[in-house]
Amino acid sequence: AQSVTQPDIHITVSEGASLELRCNYSYGATPYLFWYVQSPGQGLQLLLKYFSGDTLVQGIKGFEAEFKRSQSSFNLRKPSVHWSDAAEYFCAVVLGHTGGFKTIFGAGTRLFVKA
Amino acid sequence: SAVISQKPSRDICQRGTSLTIQCQVDSQVTMMFWYRQQPGQSLTLIATANQGSEATYESGFVIDKFPISRPNLTFSTLTVSNMSPEDSSIYLCSVEDQGVYTFGSGTRLTVV
Secondary structure (H helix, E strand, O other): OOEEEOOOOEEEEEOOOOEEEOOEEEOOOOOEEEEEEEOOOOOEEEEEEEOOOOOEEEOHHHOEEEEEHHHOEEEEEEOOOOHHHOEEEEEEEEEEEOOEEEEEEOOOEEEEEEO | OOOEEEEOOEEEEOOOOOEEEEEEEOOOOOEEEEEEEOOOOOEEEEEEEEOOOOOEEOOOOOOOOOOEEEEEOOEEEEEEOOOOHHHOEEEEEEEEEOOEEEEOOOEEEEEO
């Protein structure tokens, strides 16, 4: 069955340190891949997406993600974390689905930033 | 990308009552989606709503509990019927526009 795995329930990093959030997917083909961020009490905001082409994609707020087909991974990175990055991060894949497409979300990784 | 206005942003409801959540999009979109996010969990797709046809519900969700309307290409409603405390969640609508999925700010529902 198709699935998205975010192995880290939460991560704590120091402000200014680098960040990597892991995401693995299980799907027979290459899906469309997304990272979203959700601040407390807010909806989801799209950080970046991968459809095809260059496997390193740049997003908003200084985030980037790299698609690695051999590892079925789409890890999110940021070289220097800011306190405002503290939020919940969701990896998602979009798959072909009867009647159209559907999005499957990972369980999320909560990022804590310490001063 | 599309801009979504969802309301109410939050509500506290008595068990046994119903709440209708509205989702307004600033552009015409074919596909709209309704998600539930239970406390501390990820998003679960409730149903896909296409204009002019019945909504398609995911396993575990039924129309009697979550009736959906989609009267035109910019608007949809989700009703949470006969609510119980287990329905306390955040409900989000989402639209697909050129391969990108945009989300509303969500409705935080608490059932007491």
